[in-house]
Amino acid sequence: MSNETTVNVRVKVGRFIFLGLAGLFVLCVTIQIFIAGMAVFTNASYWRYHVVFVRIFELFPILMLIFSFLGRLSKALRWWCVAIFILIYAQYFTAHFPGAGAFHPVMAAVLFSVSLLVFVKAKRSVSAREAKLS
Numbered sequence: 001m002s003n004e005t006t007v008n009v010r011v012k013v014g015r016f017i018f019l020g021l022a023g024l025f026v027l028c029v030t031i032q033i034f035i036a037g038m039a040v041f042t043n044a045s046y047w048r049y050h051v052v053f054v055r056i057f058e059l060f061p062i063l064m065l066i067f068s069f070l071g072r073l074s075k076a077l078r079w080w081c082v083a084i085f086i087l088i089y090a091q092y093f094t095a096h097f098p099g100a101g102a103f104h105p106v107m108a109a110v111l112f113s114v115s116l117l118v119f120v121k122a123k124r125s126v127s128a129r130e131a132k133l134s
Contacts, residue, residue, distance in 0.1 A: 014071030028057035
């Protein structure tokens with residue numbers, strides 16, 4: 001296998017993993033919002049699940065950032081990953097800082113929107129770049 005072929009395989013794998021993580025992240029944010037809704041409208045004991053579940057996916061943006069380099073994705077997508085990471089930790093701030101709690105659900109909506117945007121942009125970018133690599 002030539003060096004160029006090896007590089008193309010790494011790039012394709014990086015893009016595929018990035019896209020998978022981005023899709024999984026959108027799904028996790030959706031589930032997280034659902035769990036919060038269950039806590040508010042069904043039973044407050046679901047707050048425990050809400051607190052624990054975020055631990056599963058909070059580092060996805062860092063992994064996405066790493067794979068964006070491997071997949072040679074755009075700088076814009078890399079910056080969006082950083083923005084998502086910051087939004088997640090801003091969520092911790094709003095959940096634990098008195099008076100900031102009202103921003104928590106608003107930021108969840110922003111986090112969902114940004115993560116969906118990243119997934120769509122990544123899907124378009126990967127599709128367009130795969131055509132060039134093939």
